[in-house]
Amino acid sequence: MESSRIIKKNEAGIRLEKLVFLHFRDIVTSKHLCRLCFKRGEILVNGKPAESTRLLREGDEIRLQINKSALEKDRLGMSVTLNFEDEYLAIVTKDAGVHMKGLKEGLSFALNNGVKIDSCEYTCINQLPRAVNGLIIVSKTMDIRNKLAKMLKLEEIKQRYRVIVHGKYEYSTSPNPNFEVHQVHLTRSTSGEGNYLTTLDVVINSCSETLASDIKKYFAKICHHIVGSNSCSKELKSCKDKGMMMALVEISLQHPVMEKRIIVKIEEPPKFETIRQRELRFYNKKRKEEIEELDRYGIKFSENHDSQIPIAYTTGEKEFFDLRFYVTKDTMIPRSSTEFLVHAALNVFHESDKFDFHNVKDNHGNQSFAILDIGTGSGSILISVLHSIITYFYRMTPNVPLNPLIFGIGLDININTLDVARRNAARHLDPLVNRSENLGEILKYDFIHADMSNLHNFIPLFNKDFNVLVCNPPYLDNSKDLHKDDKRLLEPREALFADEDGFKAYRLLFETLELSFTEGKNILRKDASVIVEVGSKMAEKVKKIFKGWNCVRSINDRQGFERCLIFRRYNGDSGLISNLEEAERKYIENAL
Secondary structure, three states: OOOOEEOOHHHOOOEHHHHHHHHOOOOOOOHHHHHHHHHOOOEEEOOEEOOOOOEOOOOOEEEEOOOHHHHHHHHHHOOEEEEEEOOOEEEEEEOOOOOHHHHHHHHHHHOHHHOOOOHHHOEEOOEOOOOOEEEEEEEOOHHHHHHHHHHHHOOOOEEEEEEEEEOOOOHHHOOOOOOEEEEEEEEEOOOOHHHEEEEEEEEEEOOOOEOHHHHHHHHHHOOOOEEEOOOOEEOEOOEOOOOEOEEEEEEEEEOOOOOOEEEEEOOOOHHHHHHHHHHHHHHHHHHHHHHHHHHHOOOOOOOOOOOOOOHHHHHOEEEEOOEEEEOOOOOOOOOHHHHHHHHHHHHHHHOOOOOOOOOOOOOOOOOEEEEEEEOOOOOHHHHHHHHHHHHHHHHHOOOOOOOOEEEEEEEEOOHHHHHHHHHHHHHHOHHHHHHOOOHHHHEEEEEEEOOHHHHHHOHHHOOOOEEEEEEOOOOEEOOOOOOOOOHHHHOOHHHOEEOHHHOHHHHHHHHHHHHHHHOOOOOEEEEEEEEEEOOOOOHHHHHHHOOOOEEEEEEEOOOOOEEEEEEEOOOOHHHOOOOHHHHHHHHHHHHO
16 A cells, blocks of 8 residues: 655645646556556545546645555556467467567466466467567467477468558569468558558468568568558658557467367457548548649549649649749659748748848848748749748838848759749749839849859859748658659659768758858858758758757648758857747738
8 A cells, every 4th residue: 555645735726637647657657547546446535535537625635545466457467458268378469569578467467367377487479569469379388388389380370460551562563472461451542652551461371489570571672661660661641650550460270289270360450440541531632632733724634644643743833832833844843841941931031120121231231131042943932932021011011112122042953943933933023023113123033053062152142141041952862762653753853862861962051051151251141040941850960960050940840740940050139039939920910
């Protein structure tokens, strides 16, 4: 039993279950166990068993009278489900997330009607990784263990795994594995490789004790990774489940003593169907949007249409930040995730009191805000920022002459890409210029052929004092091949892939900016913001690459990954983005 503990006065009004879980977590280690303790009446308030929902009053005394044996049974036994048992052996289900060591400890409470015996008598014949759930054969004596081990070695124990893999798996075109593979379900997907997920049953008669890792490696080798977040598996964009879509769902063997066939089956985990239905739902939604997009251009959708060709390349346009941009196969298709860069640049522009267009001057005496877009592509980022700023001034001061100079330059190494960017600028910026007699002097922009690694030697950028630099560099690892059905293979490779595990462009950008500062080229203002897009799980290394710079803000995408980093080189009041959230709120309010 546990000794009494008196509640603190400042904790009056708190719900009892919450307090117990917070203050007695060394005893009751999970909310599940906490609820079981309430169910057994082991948590008392003022000497009487209490409901978990009770609101406490000042002076209430909380006493725990925990049956440690029952608590241990709850803790260990809840990870084990009994499927078959006799005096010789048992077959149990291990949940995903439970280590084999924890499973073995729980066997003492799950077997023999809960009569605890020395768990050393039990041996788990087959093994499963922690992330995998499924059936485990347990021997109760040394003699049975030896017999089952022999059967395993002679391939007399049949095991059937259920897995969900990326892509449209075709057995006839895959290397011949050392097991049977049967297709169970084929699901359309928006985030699975090749827009498909395939559910398979893998049937094994093997002498190996650890089979799950061999299955994972096989599917990884043939580029049909099992869905998951572990080694040799691959996540879905829409799913960050730390487990793995893999389960041992059937075991079949001849009883080593009773000479009868034992077949134990369990249903696949519910999350398998949840994943399939969610991906199918996302796919159908995206397909509906694609049909509507084709209808916009008078293109009739056909089921025979090559679904691997991006719709944007079929229509020649892609919507981005509420504007429609021309795209060709020379340009990467703008992504909605990249809109975070536009928002970040606009936040800097609208940051409270930082850019007062009645006071801030460029080196020619003009009021200015200047933005540099590295790797501009279709020009979508730069044009969206410039269009938003000018539109903002029209809304805020419709009857007041516009004075500030808004200046933007887009750089790209691909000349054909720059032609597309100029077409987009003519489409979205020129109508604004023509709207006012003096706007041609207020809005200046240009698209220039240049290498991002050599900015410190590029004279057209010298003494421009840009307030903001934005860059969506290539960051896919050049050493890793995409799935053969991945639509990104149709986009320009130089816009997607980079060496050094995908980090080369970040390093080159950092080095050339450092040189521009040390050589006094004045490409960026001292308090300028450098805003870069980063790939999933790349943020921390990019921060290290920009050594000596301040990462003043990190912005997460809709999946919760760090997608956008904002750097400044100098400290001080002018070098901190302390009011970005407030500036963004004001900007949104003004836009509405």
